[in-house]
Amino acid sequence: MNKTTILTAAATLAMAMTGSTVLAQTPSWCGPNEASLALLDGFGGNSWRLVTTASGAEEAAKCPSITQYEYADGQGDTQKAISDINSMAARGINAMVVFGDAGPAVLPALTNAHRAGTIVVPYRVNVGGEEGVNYAKFIGSSFFEDGVSWGNWIKEILPEGGNLLFLSGPAGNSQGIDELAGMKSVLDDKYVFINPEPFAVTNWDPSLTQQVLSAEIAKNDKIDVIVSDFGPSLVGALPVFAEFGRSIPALATSDGNSLSCFWEQNKDANPDFKLFTVATGNDNVRLAVQWAVALATGGTPPTDAIFKAPVYENSVTGSPNPVTCRADLPGSIYLSAEMADDAQAKAVGE
Amino acid sequence: MAQYQQTAGQTDMAFDLRSMRPARGFVTVVISTLALLAVCAIFAPSAVSAGGLAGSLPFAAIIAIVGLGQMLVVQQGGFDLSLAGGVSLAVVITTHMSGGDDAQLFTSIAFALGCAVIAGLANGILVGVLRLNAIVATIGMNALLYGAVFAISGGVPRITTPLMAQIAGGKTLGIPHSVLFAIAIMLLVSFVLKKTVAGRRFEAIGANPAAAHAAGLKVRLYQAMAYVFAQLHYCVAGILISGITREPTAFQGDSLLLPSVAVVVLAGTSLLGGRGFPISTVIAAFFLNQLSQFALAVGVPFSAQTIIQALALVFGIGVYSLRWKQAATKRALKSKTEETDNE
Numbered sequence: 001m002n003k004t005t006i007l008t009a010a011a012t013l014a015m016a017m018t019g020s021t022v023l024a025q026t027p028s029w030c031g032p033n034e035a036s037l038a039l040l041d042g043f044g045g046n047s048w049r050l051v052t053t054a055s056g057a058e059e060a061a062k063c064p065s066i067t068q069y070e071y072a073d074g075q076g077d078t079q080k081a082i083s084d085i086n087s088m089a090a091r092g093i094n095a096m097v098v099f100g101d102a103g104p105a106v107l108p109a110l111t112n113a114h115r116a117g118t119i120v121v122p123y124r125v126n127v128g129g130e131e132g133v134n135y136a137k138f139i140g141s142s143f144f145e146d147g148v149s150w151g152n153w154i155k156e157i158l159p160e161g162g163n164l165l166f167l168s169g170p171a172g173n174s175q176g177i178d179e180l181a182g183m184k185s186v187l188d189d190k191y192v193f194i195n196p197e198p199f200a201v202t203n204w205d206p207s208l209t210q211q212v213l214s215a216e217i218a219k220n221d222k223i224d225v226i227v228s229d230f231g232p233s234l235v236g237a238l239p240v241f242a243e244f245g246r247s248i249p250a251l252a253t254s255d256g257n258s259l260s261c262f263w264e265q266n267k268d269a270n271p272d273f274k275l276f277t278v279a280t281g282n283d284n285v286r287l288a289v290q291w292a293v294a295l296a297t298g299g300t301p302p303t304d305a306i307f308k309a310p311v312y313e314n315s316v317t318g319s320p321n322p323v324t325c326r327a328d329l330p331g332s333i334y335l336s337a338e339m340a341d342d343a344q345a346k347a348v349g350e
Numbered sequence: 351m352a353q354y355q356q357t358a359g360q361t362d363m364a365f366d367l368r369s370m371r372p373a374r375g376f377v378t379v380v381i382s383t384l385a386l387l388a389v390c391a392i393f394a395p396s397a398v399s400a401g402g403l404a405g406s407l408p409f410a411a412i413i414a415i416v417g418l419g420q421m422l423v424v425q426q427g428g429f430d431l432s433l434a435g436g437v438s439l440a441v442v443i444t445t446h447m448s449g450g451d452d453a454q455l456f457t458s459i460a461f462a463l464g465c466a467v468i469a470g471l472a473n474g475i476l477v478g479v480l481r482l483n484a485i486v487a488t489i490g491m492n493a494l495l496y497g498a499v500f501a502i503s504g505g506v507p508r509i510t511t512p513l514m515a516q517i518a519g520g521k522t523l524g525i526p527h528s529v530l531f532a533i534a535i536m537l538l539v540s541f542v543l544k545k546t547v548a549g550r551r552f553e554a555i556g557a558n559p560a561a562a563h564a565a566g567l568k569v570r571l572y573q574a575m576a577y578v579f580a581q582l583h584y585c586v587a588g589i590l591i592s593g594i595t596r597e598p599t600a601f602q603g604d605s606l607l608l609p610s611v612a613v614v615v616l617a618g619t620s621l622l623g624g625r626g627f628p629i630s631t632v633i634a635a636f637f638l639n640q641l642s643q644f645a646l647a648v649g650v651p652f653s654a655q656t657i658i659q660a661l662a663l664v665f666g667i668g669v670y671s672l673r674w675k676q677a678a679t680k681r682a683l684k685s686k687t688e689e690t691d692n693e
Contacts, residue, residue, distance in 0.1 A: 045600055047506050076601075171652040201652040207409070207595040207602060214405020215646035218396035236596030244401040258509065258597065331509050331597065349504050 029290040030063030031299030035094035037066050037292060039285070042081045042101025042125075044073035046204075047332030047348045048230075048280060049099075054347035055339045056097065056285040065297040068093075078102040082109045089113035095296035097121045097288045103174070104128040110135050119295045123288035124281075124307075126174050136295055139288040141307045143175045146229070146278050147182020149311050150252040153276045154187060154225050157250055157316060161190025162224030165216055167209065168199040169230065179229055194220050204230045210237040217244055225250045231277060232256030232332070238266070247272040254280040255312045258331030260323050263315065275315040275323050279336035281307065286338065312336040375618015376630045378669055382616075383637045386644065394647035402643065404526060408519070408594045410639035411532035412587050414632040416606050417613035418539050419583025421631050424614050425556040426576045427623030428477060428484035432469065433610055435495025436581050437603030439465060440588025442503040445510055445598065452513040462585050469495060470581030474574030488577075503600045510592050518593025528590050532632060535586065540628045552576070557624040609638055616666040638662070 039056045041049060053071060060066050070093060074081030081102055086109055088096055096113065100106045100122045107127050111134040114120045120135035131137055154164065166183070168176025176199045200216065202209040217223065217240055228234050231253035241248045248270040253259070255277035263275045284307040294301040312335075313323045324335055333344040390397045397406075416433055423430040440462045447458035469491060476487035520527050543549040555562040555572045563569045584603070591602050615621065616637065617630035641662050645655035 045506070050504070050506055196649050196651050205599060205605075206597050207591065208605075210595060211406060211409055211642070212646060214402060215397065215643055218399050218402030218405065219394070219647050219649070232597065240401075240405050243404045332506065348506050 026064065027062055027290070027299075029294040029299040029302055030065055031294065031297035032065060033297045034065050034067050035293070035296035036068035036070070036092075037289070037296065038070040038072065038088045038093045038096040039289075040072050040074070040081070040084050040088065040096055040098045042074040042078075042099050042106070043076040045075065047232075047330075048282065048334070050348050051334055051337055051339060051344050052099075052282045052285045054343065055282050055337060056289050058339060058343070059286040059289040060293065063293050063297065063299075065299075066293060074101065076101070078105050081106055085109040085113055089116050089118050093118060095119035095121070095292040097123060097285065097292045098127075099123060099285075100125045100127040107134055119292055121288050121292040121295070124284050137291050137301075137305065139284070139291055139305060139307065141281055141284045141309065143178035143229075144182040144185075145308050146254070147179035147184075148186055149182075149278050150179070150227055150276070151183040151186035153252055153314070154183075154191065154227075154250075157274060158191075158224055161188075161192075163192050163194050163220065163222050165220070165223050165226045166193055166195050166199045167202050167212065167226065167228040167234075169202060169204040171201045175229060179227075183227065194223065202228075202230075202233065204233055206233045206236045209233045210240065213237040214240045214243070217241060217246070223249050225252060227251075228253045230254060231259040231280070235259055235262045235331075238262065241270070250274040250276070252276045254278055254309075255334055255336045256280060256331070257326055257329060257333050257335055260313065260335070261325035261327055261331060263323050264325040264327075267315070275313060277311075277313040277323075277336070279309045279312045280334050281309045282334055282337035282339070283307065284309075310336075373618060373627060373630065375616075375627050376633075378618065378666075379616055379630045379634050379637060382666075383633055383640070386637060386640055390640065390644050390647070394644050397640065397643045397647035400524075402647065404521075404524075406639055406643045407636075408526045408528040408590075410636045411526070411528040412591055412594070413606065413609045413613060413639055414532040414635035415535055415583055415587040415590070416610040417617075417631045417635050418535060418628055419580035419587075420610040421614045421617070421619055421626045421628065422539075422552075422576045422583075423484070423580045424611075424619050424621060425553065425623055425626045426478075426573045427556065427559075427621075428488075428573075428576065429611070430473070430488050430577065430580050431485060431607065432473060432488040432491040432495055432581070433584050434601075434603035434607045435492040435499065436466060436469060436584035437588040437591065437606055438499045438601055439469075439495050439502075439603075440585040441592045441598050441602045442499050442508075442600050444514060444589050444592040445508040446503050448511050448514070450509055450511050452511045455511050455513050459589055462589060463582065465498070466581040466585035467578060470578030471574070473577035473581070477577060478570045478572075478574030499600055506600065509597050510595075514589075514593040515596065516593075518590045528594055531586070531590060532635075535583070536628050536632045539626075543626055543628065553625055556626075559623075609635070612663050612666070613638055616663075634666075 037060050057069060060069050072084040074084055085106060096118055103125060104127055107129045110120050110122060114135050121137050121139060122135055123139040124141045180198050200212050202212050226249055235258050238248050249272050267273050287302060287304060287307050290302045293299060311320055313321050315323045329341055329345050330348055332348050333341060387398060396402050420430055420433060443462040444458050447461060448454040473488055473491050476482045477484045518528055543553060551567050552572050555567055555569050559569050591598055613631050613634040616634035617627045619626055642659060645658045
């Protein structure tokens with residue numbers, strides 16, 4: 001029932017966008033052959049995913065050869081994600097862009113769809129397998145680069161070294177491990193990670209983040225920098241520092257409007273609160289859609305096969321951007337994303 | 351069953367702590383908690399520091415409140431799996447309907463409570479009146495509630511209103527408000543269960559529905575009402591979560607189902623129904639939460655944290671299971687001896 005609602009919503013959105021986007025020229029990745037496209041999400045229940053989904057729909061709508069656009073949400077249930085993939089393949093969808101949250105668990109379903117002739121483009125999460133054998137093309141995201149960006153900034157603000165606390169999502173997620181490798185490639189032994197190896201597990205859940213952070217603060221008298229790969233989930237947890245009568249430390253993370261606004265409101269009371277963000281990467285989906293559409297419609301594929309999130313905000317130098325809070329817009333949007341701010345606000349339902 | 355029937359007869363004396371031995375569940379959970387606190391103080395002092403407790407107690411309070419709700423259902427020999435949906439629905443109603451506007455907060459809270467009553471009545475009718483299996487009925491209700499969660503929120507989190515954050519997340523005399531709520535609810539539940547006629551009948555029906563029916567009590571009505579009051583507990587917990595967590599997800603109830611059952615079992619309430627132990631349940635909630643804080647503070651890997659919690663549960667359940675087995679023979683011998691538990 002829920003899936004159908006989302007499908008309808010996504011289809012309406014896609015159609016609305018086809019109507020409103022000015023198609024001055026068809027992008028080169030959009031070929032002449034007509035095709036249908038599906039976006040399959042492993043878990044669609046947070047604002048980041050909603051903006052990403054809407055971005056995918058917006059990108060697909062740029063190509064008039066795409067005659068049908070479908071969306072399915074696995075709701076964090078691996079079984080459902082697999083059955084979504086199977087059902088899209090059975091329905092004869094020409095191309096599918098898949099956020100394979102469950103990792104290699106969805107690979108057999110992807111392989112079957114690939115063998116049945118569907119253009120399968122998994123993105124962002126590594127699902128294992130091989131290009132051309134299990135799917136058409138994997139569009140990765142360079143989490144390692146994110147780690148390098150954070151590491152370089154930490155070196156700038158803390159040249160003498162210090163204590164770092166790194167928070168990531170579910171235990172063992174490859175994103176967190178890659179980010180850690182990126183940071184370690186630029187940070188030497190002067191920088192001590194005080195969290196359990198490889199990162200403190202938060203499941204990207206705000207209430208668990210709050211519990212983990214308060215335990216870490218109580219345990220460690222000195223935390224110089226907090227690194228998190230989902231900045232907005234920290235907003236609820238950072239006020240915990242006030243309980244201990246300590247300033248919020250420097251924060252290296254990904255962007256989000258609620259986080260930027262939180263920084264604006266709290267920077268004066270917290271002298272050590274510096275903020276550095278990389279773009280949270282909603283536009284990763286656009287690259288994947290471009291590839292899937294190019295392969296399905298006979299267009300020219302983009303040159304990049306890996307999405308590199310640019311550095312977005314730096315409260316110390318203001319470059320490339322100072323911290324930007326749009327208090328008039330919902331907290332759950334991402335100003336770094338290519339999608340227009342107002343369209344994002346609509347996508348997250350506010 | 352013999353001891354249960356007697357329980358119903360002795361009710362007037364409950365609560366008088368001096369004249370009676372405390373319940374085994376109470377003793378077990380208090381000793382375990384004190385032992386855990388001692389271990390924390392030695393190996394992970396930060397877990398029992400004022401700041402550490404201030405950060406973790408609100409979550410213990412939430413577990414306590416959902417645990418009290420689940421306890422009412424377990425007392426009637428049931429299980430309420432619609433807890434996750436009930437909590438999540440309350441969270442999304444209070445965050446989405448109010449839309450961050452304080453003026454709308456109380457309307458949305460009233461609406462959330464209304465929904466909880468409806469969901470609880472539906473559960474109650476299905477289980478209490480139509481005699482459906484509790485697990486089947488409530489799992490279905492959970493799916494329905496999640497349908498409502500999606501209809502209202504689309505799965506998106508929203509930011510709490512400042513007033514709600516103040517009510518649920520604030521402090522009075524250094525005590526988090528959520529803890530005060532949990533204590534108030536515990537006192538209310540204890541009072542109603544142990545000191546009112548309705549409460550005594552409720553426990554008697556849970557202990558032996560057939561005997562209660564023979565005694566002329568409205569068994570089905572009481573069983574149905576257990577689900578209504580349980581939903582109200584979940585709803586209050588959800589409302590509090592929306593204030594404690596600044597941007598709660600739409601699935602906040604999911605992680606509470608297992609702890610809710612765990613605290614009820616740890617507190618010594620029989621899964622077959624019967625007496626409830628509200629105070630022990632709240633202490634067990636503190637214990638369970640403190641245990642995860644301990645694991646976090648010691649800094650063991652996440653896998654070990656999960657294992658520690660699982661072992662604690664196995665231990666808790668094991669203690670009662672063993673007690674039953676050992677006691678069974680003795681009880682068979684002196685079947686008329688009273689079980690002077692109290693709470």
